[in-house]
Amino acid sequence: QAVLTQPPSVSAAAGQQVTISCSGGASNVGMHFVSWYQQFPGTAPKLLIYDNSQRPSEIPDRFSGSKSGTSATLGITGLQPGDEAHYYCGTWDTGLRAGVFGGGTKVTVL
């Protein structure tokens, strides 16, 4: 049972946009920066967003992140077939004194 809650799956047509929510609590999302990861089968996760909304230089601006209160959101615009992957949010939890992740969201491009 993941500490952070994500929808199991989202889908949209190529060229459209999707948003993935990440819901937590006061001791995690509400207090700490959120990161987002993209993972393809059989490979290590890749950092997409850090510190709620910052993108590593190599990540296209089609990917965006935001946070409000105890929820964070990953947005993907101009959806491409290559965006089909699992996406995870993560943050620190002060109460648990540990890192925590969401259960992951499978993005499908129709």
Add this chain to the structure above:
Amino acid sequence: QVHLEQSGPEMKPPGASAKVSCKASGYIFVDFDMAWVRQAPGQGLEWVGWVSSNSDDKRYASHLQDRITLTIDSSTNTANMELRSLTSGDTAVYYCARTPRGTSTLYGHWGQGTRVSVSS
């Protein structure tokens, strides 16, 4: 460029120990901490623990803390994970990940993963 090279797959019987190493290159090793994350087959990411670059600070997932040890060998730029008293529930791919902030999940670089299989 930054590279984290992990050791090879391990197959262990229940009750045994698994040791996974993560050799870093391409950056100043002591400038970053190392975290460990695992992923059971078909499951999501699970935070395992974190060790500071100088080994002064460590955090472990509460349900693993009695069985896990994370260490740093700065002479070889290597981070190590040992997990003892293995059960089938420990079967997973274990990743090391570099982080500038231990109390975060900001993992910009990951190792390729090491598969640990526990079976009799």
